[in-house]
Amino acid sequence: MIHDYLSLSILLFCLGVLGVISRRNVFTVFMSIELMLNAANLAFIALARLHESMDGHVLALLVMAVAAAEAALALAVVILLHKHTGKVDTNVFSLLKG
Amino acid sequence: MLSQWLFYGFATLAVVGALGLILSRHPMNGAMCFVITLISQAGLYALLSASLLFALQLIVYAGAIMSLILFIIMFLNIQPADLPQETGRWGFLIGGSLAVVPIGLLLLKIVRSLPAGETTIIGNGFGHVKSVGLVLFRDWLLPFEIVSILLLVALVGAIVLAGKKETIQ
Numbered sequence: 001m002i003h004d005y006l007s008l009s010i011l012l013f014c015l016g017v018l019g020v021i022s023r024r025n026v027f028t029v030f031m032s033i034e035l036m037l038n039a040a041n042l043a044f045i046a047l048a049r050l051h052e053s054m055d056g057h058v059l060a061l062l063v064m065a066v067a068a069a070e071a072a073l074a075l076a077v078v079i080l081l082h083k084h085t086g087k088v089d090t091n092v093f094s095l096l097k098g
Numbered sequence: 099m100l101s102q103w104l105f106y107g108f109a110t111l112a113v114v115g116a117l118g119l120i121l122s123r124h125p126m127n128g129a130m131c132f133v134i135t136l137i138s139q140a141g142l143y144a145l146l147s148a149s150l151l152f153a154l155q156l157i158v159y160a161g162a163i164m165s166l167i168l169f170i171i172m173f174l175n176i177q178p179a180d181l182p183q184e185t186g187r188w189g190f191l192i193g194g195s196l197a198v199v200p201i202g203l204l205l206l207k208i209v210r211s212l213p214a215g216e217t218t219i220i221g222n223g224f225g226h227v228k229s230v231g232l233v234l235f236r237d238w239l240l241p242f243e244i245v246s247i248l249l250l251v252a253l254v255g256a257i258v259l260a261g262k263k264e265t266i267q
Contacts, residue, residue, distance in 0.1 A: 001102075005142065006209040008109045012116055012135075014202040019120035021194035024182045027125035027171055031132050034163070035116055038139055041151075049146045052220055054233045060151055061234065064158055065245045069252035071163045075170045076260035082174050088125070089182035 005046035013039035026081075026088045030074055037067045101145055108145070111138035120191075123181060125171050129164065136160040148225040 012035060019032030041060040048056025078088070085092050111134055118131030140155040223229045234242060 001105075003209055003212065003214065004105060004109070005146070006212075007206055008112065008142075010202055010205045010209065011113060014198045015113070015116040015120060017198050018191060018194050019116075021198075022187055022190035023120060024184050024187075025123075025125055025128075027167070028119065028128050031119055031125075031128060031167065035119065035132065035135065038136065038159070042139060042142060045143055045146050045148050045151060048148070052224070054225065054230050055237070057148055057151055057225060057230050058234050058238045060148075061154065061230075062238075062241055062245050064154060065249060068158065068163055069249050071166055072252050072256040073259070075166060076256040079170065079174070079260045087180065087182070088174070088176060091182070 002046055002050045005049075006043055009039045009043040009046065012036075012042065024090050026078055026090050026093070029090060030071075030078070034067060034071070037063055105142070105145055108138040108141040111135070112142070123184075124178065125176065126168070129168050129171060133160055133164050136164065146225075147220065150225055150227050150230045 016032045016036035016039060019035065020029055023029055023032070041063050044056040044060045044063070048054060048060075081093050082088060115131045115133075115135030115138065119128045119135065122128045122131060136155065136159050140152050140160065143155055144152040
């Protein structure tokens with residue numbers, strides 16, 4: 001039973017990595033990162049159920065807070081870049097390229 | 099038995115939502131598919147008897163964070179012509195899966211070698227607000243405070259980045 005949950009978590013994480021690799025839309029890349037965080041949360045909670053300790057729940061709570069902070073900052077950066085270039089393509093955002 | 103069927107239903111919905119996220123062209127469709135994934139993950143948390151995390155997943159993730167993302171997507175008013183031309187998308191998908199699938203299979207093998215947990219029935223308020231709060235404020239107090247500072251810094255940073263710039267004369 002726990003194996004099924006951990007396998008699903010691995011599958012979701014791999015799908016998130018694929019989304020980050022293969023897409024160029026900045027929103028899709030951002031939501032794929034959120035998907036990876038969620039897969040990690042699922043693994044934390046499944047392992048907390050396995051060991052019957054609630055430290056995994058607390059860790060998932062902290063991951064949620066970090067995801068909220070990341071969402072606020074990343075969307076602010078996206079708004080700024082969209083104002084600057086008028087596009088949502090990650091290949092356009094190459095200001096830091098030397 | 100019922101929990102097994104519920105698990106398969108929620109797992110299918112989560113994978114379908116994730117596939118819709120990475121395959122749909124417009125970010126709005128992807129965001130709606132991702133909401134399906136988040137809600138079915140909340141169901142999985144409920145199956146793992148994590149009732150506090152179930153509520154927080156629905157309120158914070160599917161409620162707050164996703165509505166923020168949807169609000170920004172609608173705020174930017176992206177037309178289909180403004181979307182990036184992703185011509186080599188399938189090539190990148192196949193190449194990326196060539197790199198990711200072996201890592202996933204290795205992780206699956208590691209998971210299969212874990213000892214199979216007996217699914218015992220646990221009571222005593224496992225995963226309820228009170229017990230999780232006791233663990234949070236006894237053993238994890240310093241990380242909790244650090245996360246609160248992180249949220250404050252993110253709030254200030256978001257306002258500084260996205261706020262209106264007053265040009266200094």
